[in-house]
Amino acid sequence: MKIVVCVKQVPDSAAKVVVENGKVTWGDAPLVINPWDEYAVEAALQQKEAHGGTVTAITMGGESAKDALKHALAMGADDAILISDPALSNLDTQATAQVLSAAIQKIGGVELAFFGRQAIDGDAGLVPAQTARLLDWPALTLASTIKVEGDSVRVERAIEEGRQVVTAKLPAVFSLVKDFGEPRYPSFMGIRKASRAVIPAWSLAELSISAPAAVIAWTEITNPPSREVKCDIVTGGSPEEIAEALADKILAEKVL
Numbered sequence: 001m002k003i004v005v006c007v008k009q010v011p012d013s014a015a016k017v018v019v020e021n022g023k024v025t026w027g028d029a030p031l032v033i034n035p036w037d038e039y040a041v042e043a044a045l046q047q048k049e050a051h052g053g054t055v056t057a058i059t060m061g062g063e064s065a066k067d068a069l070k071h072a073l074a075m076g077a078d079d080a081i082l083i084s085d086p087a088l089s090n091l092d093t094q095a096t097a098q099v100l101s102a103a104i105q106k107i108g109g110v111e112l113a114f115f116g117r118q119a120i121d122g123d124a125g126l127v128p129a130q131t132a133r134l135l136d137w138p139a140l141t142l143a144s145t146i147k148v149e150g151d152s153v154r155v156e157r158a159i160e161e162g163r164q165v166v167t168a169k170l171p172a173v174f175s176l177v178k179d180f181g182e183p184r185y186p187s188f189m190g191i192r193k194a195s196r197a198v199i200p201a202w203s204l205a206e207l208s209i210s211a212p213a214a215v216i217a218w219t220e221i222t223n224p225p226s227r228e229v230k231c232d233i234v235t236g237g238s239p240e241e242i243a244e245a246l247a248d249k250i251l252a253e254k255v256l
């Protein structure tokens with residue numbers, strides 16, 4: 001079984017992301033694999049362990065994005081491909097999906113394509129479904145359980161209303177949620193294998209596509225308004241008095 005997992009490199013979730021001169025910056029915070037994509041890698045590895053085959057991790061990004069691929073290799077992916085081209089900047093999710101679907105088609109024979117539910121920087125949660133539409137494959141998003149039986153799959157989706165069970169024919173696109181289960185940690189052997197891995201880079205020419213145009217342009221990016229935080233210390237002669245004074249304040253401020 002040929003399995004692909006799409007991982008994105010993002011600023012660490014602890015990063016202080018600010019806009020300076022219209023540009024998004026995150027200081028010297030490290031770039032890491034998108035935390036949601038670790039669940040996608042885990043799901044891909046479990047399917048490989050259950051049905052055999054290979055897991056290929058792919059990412060679209062700059063040279064540094066190879067580190068996100070190395071994390072997937074250290075977790076157990078078999079190989080990895082970087083998709084990088086100077087023309088790939090300021091893309092929207094639709095354009096990102098065009099590039100990833102072209103890469104999946106170039107790999108060929110892929111039956112399962114795994115994604116995280118969303119990226120913690122762009123946060124759109126759109127790329128999996130948009131990639132599925134371009135491939136004309138079913139999009140089985142928010143998957144918490146995945147059961148492949150022959151050329152079909154049964155997925156339990158974690159939706160707001162509860163659980164939804166869906167079935168579809170392979171090949172298919174999946175996006176993973178945390179309910180799927182804890183991603184494994186990179187093993188020592190895995191880290192060593194990843195550090196020696198030679199990761200090929202594919203340009204747009206190798207994908208035989210031209211640079212997709214963004215249909216959504218980020219015309220302005222600003223920092224959120226700074227919130228003035230005022231702190232009141234509630235005092236009293238006893239815990240009961242303090243609790244009463246606090247309740248009065250909460251009611252006076254119409255918080256409740």
Ligand SMILES: Cc1cc2nc3c(=O)[nH]c(=O)nc-3n(C[C@H](O)[C@H](O)[C@H](O)COP(=O)(O)OP(=O)(O)OC[C@H]3O[C@@H](n4cnc5c(N)ncnc54)[C@H](O)[C@@H]3O)c2cc1C
Pocket residue numbers: 006007008009034036037040058059060061089090091092093094096100114115116117118119120121122123124125126127128214216217218219
């Ligand atoms: C400098 C900069 C400029 C931008 N300009 C624009 C703009 O003008 N208009 C606009 O609409 N957007 C713009 N974006 C946002 C960009 O479109 C999104 O970051 C990108 O399309 C992915 O969307 P997302 O992060 O919301 O991913 P989501 O849709 O939340 O991602 C879901 C899943 O898709 C996969 N995935 C996402 N991105 C990748 C990737 N690169 N490689 C491999 N897998 C991936 C992962 O599995 C991820 O968990 C810009 C981003 C940057 C950094």
